[in-house]
Amino acid sequence: MKRVVVGLSGGVDSSVAAYLLKEQGYDVIGLFMKNWHDDSVTISNECPWLEDSNDALLVAEKLGIPFQTIDLSEQYQEKIVDYMFKEYENGRTPNPDVLCNREIKFDVFMKIALSLGADYVATGHYCRKDTIMVDGKEVHQLLAGKDDNKDQSYFLCQLSQEQLAKALFPIGELTKPEVREIATKMELVTAEKKDSQGLCFIGKVRLPEFLQQKLQPKEGIIVEIKETNEIYHNPKPRFENLESELAYEAQNKDYTNSNGIVKGKHQGAHYFTNGQRRGLNVGGTKEGLFVIQTDVENNIIYVGEGPNHPGLFKNTLFIKAEEVHWIREDLQLAPGEKMEVMARIRYRQPLQKATLHQFESGMYVHFENPQSAITEGQFVAWYHDDELQGSGVIS
Missing domain, CATH: 2.30.30 (SH3 type barrels.)
Structure with missing residues (x-):
């Protein structure tokens, strides 16, 4: 029996992920990550970790799997919150959810899971993984979730081959209504629970107040x-x-x-x-x-x-060389090469036709149609069909 550690968040998606894995014969362990202590900046009790960890515990009991809570708030503060403050201070807008997956769930959390003898880590993300052979080597693909409305592949756009190798996404083939149906049938306490919103693990936050903790108001x-x-x-x-033309369009x-x-x-x-x-x-x-x-x-x-003001629109963006990330390392472009892709600059944005142009200094992403509010610090992700192949920080 292969052992899987599931990140049980206290929501319906991870609950059903744990149930499906158990059905498939895995040895399943549930872990709840506590990543935040400061309730003073969260709005109402939208995402109280206590209630969530309690729901996660009830799900684990119902499924008959071992469960424990781990406190990662120190690492979360350092890798996510401090980074966010630094980015905002520099006038960039970070994406904490993308970082949280790369730095916390599939790094710190994954290392803990592997130390517990896990073969895999599973989450309740709406996305899929496939493995193909390229030149006699295993290559892992990150694919969009079957539910177009819920596809969360974008949030995993910074994962590496090493991280994907150990990842499982049990609900990627399902739609949200199907997930709720399974939870109801299994009488899981999370079946009707609303989706959490806001910052990854922090919940709904009053962003100005959150930022004001570190960044002083300045008229x-x-x-x-x-x-x-x-x-x-x-x-x-x-x-x-071409490079100087693209640079002009991106500035x-x-x-x-x-x-x-x-x-x-x-x-x-x-x-x-x-x-x-x-x-x-x-x-x-x-x-x-x-x-x-x-x-x-x-x-x-x-x-x-x-919303149609010309100042909102640009058709080109730039990614510094060191911030270009290929999930599919075998598809990496050499300087002077280009590739036609479908891309998005934010979660849930419909995919847009674009061309990647790789140069020594970095990569330009040139869109067929001008894009609204291209924002420094956010991530652009590019796809071929339903495979997310790479991403980069917008510079």
Whole structure:
């Protein structure tokens, strides 16, 4: 019997994952990760770890599997929370869920599981894994979940071949309603439980308050850039080569407060992100104002009116060479090579046609259609059919 450690989160997905593995004859152990202590910044009791760990324990008892809670809050603080603060401080918007999978669930947690004699680690993610042979070597594929509405492959876009080799995703072939049906049939306490939302393991967090713990408020100005501004109508220069053309398309616009209108004040540019609409507290425009760029150095937020404002759109983004990550290492591009893919820049975004262009300095992802609110610090992931092949941090 192969041994599997399941990350039981106290939700319905991981509960059903544990049940299915037990049915398949695995020796299953349930582990609950406690990753957060500070309840002062979570909204209401949306994700209280106590209730979740209790539900996880009840599921384990019902399934007749051993269960324990492990405290990873120190590692979580260091690898996820501190990283988030640093990124926000630098004006980038991190994705804690992607990092949490790479650094916590499939690293720290996986090492603990393997020390308990586990052959695999399983989670309740809606995605699938397949293994193929390439040049006589096993290569693991990360595939989208069968439920289009719930596919979570994007959150695992930073996993490595070593991590995938030890991973199992038991519910990847199922839809959410099917998962709930199994839980109801098995009378699991989590059958009707709502999906948790918010930061991975922290729950629904008041982000400004969470950030204010480390990042001090700092009053600055909100500047509106009109869509008629000449910055959007400058003729495109001539380029020596493709790389310099892509670099031009990927760069941020050079806004200054002299080419806009001061609309109000904010409490810190580091609290805002591209495409954000809420929290600006500025009225007097026909359509809502959207953040089109943040300047953390000068503490200025640039905004534009309406969701179709030209300042929101770009068709090219850049990933630094050291931040390009291939799950399928055998498909890696050499400098000068390109590849047509389908890509997304955020979870649940419909896949978009794009071309990867690899250079010594890094990779440009050029989209067929301009994309709204490309955000530094977030991840772009690229696919071929339903296989996620690689990803990178947007620079």
